[in-house]
Amino acid sequence: MSNRQTPAQDRMQPAAASPLLEAKNLTKEYPGVTALDQVNFELRPGEVHVVFGENGAGKSTLISILAGANQPTAGEIFLRGEAQHLHSVHDARENGISAVFQEFSLIPQMTVEENLFLGGEPTRRGFIDKDRIRREARAILDELGFNLNPRQRVDHLTRAEQQMVEIAKAFRSDLSVLILDEPTASLTSHETDHLFELIAQLTKRGVGIVYITHRMAEIRRIGDRITVMRDGRYVDTVDAGSTSEDDLVRLMTGRVVGSIFPELDLGEPGRQVLQVKDLTTVGDTVRAASVEVRAGEIVGMAGLVGSGKSELLQACFGAIQIESGSVQLNGADITGKPPRHSIRAGFLYLPADRRKEGLMMMRxxxxxxxxxxxxxxxxxxxxxxxxxxxxxxxxxxxxxxxxxxxxxxxxxxxxxxxxxxxxxxxxxxxxSYDLIVFDEPTVGVDVGTRASIYEFIVELAKQGTAIVLISSDLPEILHLTSRAYVFYRGRIQAELSAGQLTEENVLAHFFEREAA
Structure with missing residues (x-):
């Protein structure tokens, strides 16, 4: 384990100086709803200020106003002590305020470089300077350490790669304030480490970071102060280093919440529900994978983004074409059957991207x-x-x-x-379902909702449902599964029983193993 300091330790802690960005009595009203109720917030130069609260607490409304994407009903915003009227995102960027929102704002049919400079394209002799766009896009991506082709169309990128493009957009101009809304939700641990190093570099230059996350480990690692919100109101601002997790949850929810992970106590698993033999998908996203899942157990699927853990269950469900191998549900062959057939046979898959794949957002x-x-x-x-x-x-x-x-x-x-x-x-x-697959079920949800989802999953397993939990969040695999398969580049590297589920054992199989 490296002794390298974390970004929060690397930099000097920001002094109680004049605020870089300040919001006073911000209020946002919609018909019948007060989303923000006289909220105060301040950001100092060179600090990472975490905004913390349950879903619906008003965090997104607050940052949308600070980023110019929304306008307050009442209240004021000050930048370096001067009152600001941010009428648009472009207006905010002109003042050095850039935001990376949880919901992407990319144009899928355009390339990476076109998205990076959308609305701010450099020109030469009255025409868009494409050579300059390409050079500057490449420079931004190289600075961030993102291995992306500037000419690649966004709709050909994975969600993790699209997240990188969103982050890169914020670095297009000189920054004073950077707002990050759940920026690591789709990033690997390596990409997250690199992002945190970039944050450390920015804060050393005096850039203020407004950071929204539900992950306690991230707060401990990079946060300086935490502002807690509840029901659209300001609750308190506390020190990130000295405030306990229990205190944060109490401030966030107004109640004491015990351990976030429930006791499993699942007992012995029952009959075999899912059996997969030597499955290979078209395109080799999964290669020769064999798994089994039994009634009343929670089986984890772990691995880096793109390792094949999601693609395997998508193929079993009928959402990805199978090249070879077999899938049996309750002893019946469902290989290559469409999702409609799987659902009626008692197999439900709930996807990771609820907005694009799981829900009809306008319905x-x-x-x-x-x-x-x-x-x-x-x-x-x-x-x-x-x-x-x-x-x-x-x-x-x-x-x-x-x-x-x-x-x-x-x-x-x-x-x-x-x-x-x-x-x-x-x-x-x-x-009635015999098998339910939960793919990244807690991405972008708060601690209270996360605990409720965990209890929901465990209760289903106790009732005899076979559960598959696909997760990039290692603690979920360690604390919520009966056993786990670890994937690497489309192959199953290991199957770990409950007694073998430790951080070291799981991580040891995340990468390619040397030949014996």
């Missing part, structure tokens, strides 16, 4: 929850949809999962990330 909670069960009661009565039965069932599930607000006719896009995740999870309760 209601009701429609999203019932999506996989429109062929059965109470959602239909044969040939026809049963609207009243559907509404009653979804309302009951919304109450069970504590959807906030419990408005099932509201479009999913109008809910916080944690509540969007609850809407997708509710789908697993609309019919």
């Amino acid at each position: 209601s909670v009701r429609e999203n929850v019932s999506l996989a069960s429109l062929d059965i009661a109470p959602f239909s009565n044969g040939l026809w949809m049963d609207r009243s039965g559907e509404a009653r069932a979804v309302s009951s599930l919304a109450e069970r999962l504590n959807l906030s607000p419990p408005r099932i006719e509201r479009a999913v896009d109008h809910f916080s990330g944690g509540n969007q995740q609850k809407a997708m999870l509710a789908r697993s309760l609309t019919r």
Whole structure:
């Protein structure tokens, strides 16, 4: 283990100097909702100031106003002591404020370099200077250590690579304030380390960082101060180094939350539910993989982004084409069957990217929850949809999962990330499933929602459902699974039993092993 200091230790701690950026009594009202209620916030030069709170606490509204993407109903913003009226994102960038939002703002049909300079293209003799764009794009990507081709179209990139492009956009101009909203959600540990080194370099130059994360380890590693929000209101600002995790959760939720991971106590697994033999996908994203999952157990799939852990279960579900091998569910061959067949056979896959793959963002909670069960009661009565039965069932599930607000006719896009995740999870309760795959189920959700999701998964396993948990979050694999498979470049490197699930053992198989 390296003795290298973390970025927060590398730099001098920011003194209690005049604020670089300050918000006073910021209020944002929508019809019937107060998203921000007289919130105060200050950012000092050279500090990483973490904004912490549950989903729906007002964090995203606050940073959208600071970044110029939204305008407050009331309140003021000051930059270096001078009042600012940030009418747009472009206006904020002109003042040295750049943001990397959790939801990407890229144009898929354009290249990496075109996205980096979109809206600020350099010109020469009245024409866009493409050579300069290419040179400067390459320089930015090299500075950040991102191995991307500037000429590659964004829609051909993985989600992790698209995250890199979003981060690179913020470095296009001179920075005074950098706002990062869950920037590591799709990055590998190596890419995260490099991002944190860049943050350390920026803070040494006096750049202030506003940082949103739900990961306690990141707060400890790079944070200086933490502002806690709850229900659109300011709660407190505390020191990141001396405030305990329990205190943070208490401030965030207004209640004491115990250990985030529930006790498993699953007992002996039952019958074999899923059996995969020598599966290889078209394109070799998975090669000769064999796994089995039994009733009442939680099986982890670990590995770096792109290792094949998600692609294996997508292929089993029917979302990726299989070249060779076999998949059996409850003893029946489902190799190559479409997702519709898998669902009706008792197999549900909940994807990692809820916005692009898991939910219809412009449709209601009701429609999203019932999506996989429109062929059965109470959602239909044969040939026809049963609207009243559907509404009653979804309302009951919304109450069970504590959807906030419990408005099932509201479009999913109008809910916080944690509540969007609850809407997708509710789908697993609309019919009887023998096997449920949760792919990165806690990405972008707060600690309280994360604990609820863990309890939800464990309860399903205790009821006899076979669970597969695909996760890039190592603590989830260590604390929430009965055993785990570790992937590397499409192959299974190891299968680890509960007694072998340690950080060292898992990480030892994340990379290529030397020949004996």
